[in-house]
Amino acid sequence: MAVAVLAFALSSDAAAISRTFVASFGSDSNPCSLAMPCRGFTVALAATDPGGEIVVLDSAGYGQVTIGKSVSITVPAGIYAGVSVMSGDGITVNAAGINVALTNLTINGQGGRDGIRFVQGARLNVSSCQITGMDRNGVRVEGSGTVAIARSAIRGSAQEGVFVGAAANVTIVRSRIQSSGGDGIAMTGGAAGTVARTLVFDSGLFGITASQGAAGTSQIAVDDTAVSDNGAATGVYAEATAASAVARIDVTDSLVTRNFNGLFGFSQSGGTAMMSATGNDVVENRFVGVTTAADSGGATTLRSSQNAVFRNPVAGLLQSSGSLYTNKNYVRDNDGGDNFGAQADSAL
């Protein structure tokens, strides 16, 4: 009887275990146990129970991996776990309903496409990861699910730093999105996002965008974030360009500086763009501070309150078309003029 129990336990261990280990000195012919670790993430993942953990024991590269079950990959402080992406994607999450956590990975693009690609799943948590030099996106979310990116740095992506193209719920907190070739953070396709305590810096195009080009709603709430030096386009931008398309951004307590425009809501072709901005510093952008436009059948509403709008050379507030409402904003030293058409609104 005792022998039978032991045998059962052993075979269960060999099939899959709740905690597996990888190490520079490991071997992929090992069972991925602490005493006999594996060498790469892919083999360890196959040996890990759904809902289990892969733990990195020492510094090395551990290779690209496609994740099709619930798992945590954890790199303890003091250890470097690299994923060099020569081609394809660094970490791919692709199975319905799975929960994945990635902590403290260093993903380095060497010609590869996306750093972390969420194709489908229930939840993805990216914490303290460094993702640099990808050919497309640092983090790409293509499926609906709940995604959180915390304390991570995403730098030098050729396109968007973070791209969300599905009805996912995505939170970005205490992170840095820098030197993206395209937008810093772009959400579309029905996404709902939150960006807090984050730096969006040196993007080639927009800093943060919610856009919707088909029926549906994409929206982002931005709090206490610095959106700076996104030189070619707008710092924070909402765009709705199709019938029944809605794009919303609410931004508060943030610094929006040295972008092309500061805040811009735009709609056309039956789309609805809505923005609110409260308590932000919108200063020293290269064109206009806060602006709206609505072309051919679009509806744009931007409500601006208690923002400081200084030294944007073309205009402080500019209602090109659409509706830009102003309440208690401090708008000065914009060389071209402080207000072009913004509508005074009252507070309760």
Next chain:
Amino acid sequence: MPDDRRRSLRRSLAHIVTALAVALSAATAHAAAQRTFVSPGGADVNTAANCALAAPCRSFGAAIGVTNAGGEIIVLDSAGYGPVAIAKSVSIISPPGIYAGVSVMSGEGITINTAGVEVTLRGLTINGQGGSVGIHFVQGSRLDIDGCNVGNMGAQGILIDGAGTISIANTTVIGNTGVGLEVDSAAVVAVIDSLVESNGSHGIAAEGGASMTVSGTTVARNGQKGLFVQGVAAGTRMAMTSSVVSDHASGAGLYAEALNAGDVVRLDVTNSTLARNASGVQVNSIASGNAKAGVVSNQIVENPVAGILAQGSGSSVIRASRNGVFRNGVGLSTTGGGVIYSPTTNYVRDNGADASAGTPAPDSLL
């Protein structure tokens, strides 16, 4: 020499050249790893093995020579790894939890001085022991400093005097003799979640057309100003948010000046605490300068000279709104022709004098 012998000599020379070329290309191929490693148990002769994980090198200087452009140098264990001059795109990564020291006996700790390079420095501790500058960016495309400690240098902790895009995160710059972080070029710089403290001169200096953003950072107890911003004709710009600037007894917390004809300087500070400096915010200019500041939604307290000070000529203009200005020498202070505008949205109380005569100038909201 008969022709056939000459031919054969030429042929054998050609063989030698070919052999040399093969040897050289082998050496080149072998001096190229995407990821290299350093460790206290390593040896620099392991460059012959590309400082591989199984055969790590001992120093950054050796490892960088065998690291591919765009590659990574990884620190495996706590030790000192020596100063290094970086002339290619590379990341030097010491994971949190490992100490990677650079003791600088003389000269500079880390120097970046090659056009177009992109460099990452992660988790390094740079300690001056007679050396001048901790991290010196002379030229390059991008530099990212993350989780580093730079202290006790004889001159600046970090000096950026070439144009480029620089980010500094989660970093401490403490106890350097000169300026903690000095940017003296048209660089674009973001500083986030960092600490700049107890440096002999200013905490952070922006000069020479720099554009800086500072967020989530504490600047405390430096010898002169907390942040010093000096205009030039092309404009020097500083924007600070969600930060603390405190305990600069002999200088302003934030100081901006345009003291030559045509100088342009811009200073914006929001959502921050400015406490126990000589003055909280000070802007100084001559009439033909152009100095403007926006001071919005801050707590400005316990600064013995002034909370907000516009001095010099009428080109010093500060727009202040929604600040709490308490217990300073003078709350809102103007001297010379400096102007502080307030749209009656500041709460100014318990100062030695809440405002100097004629201050603030009335302003309105929109």
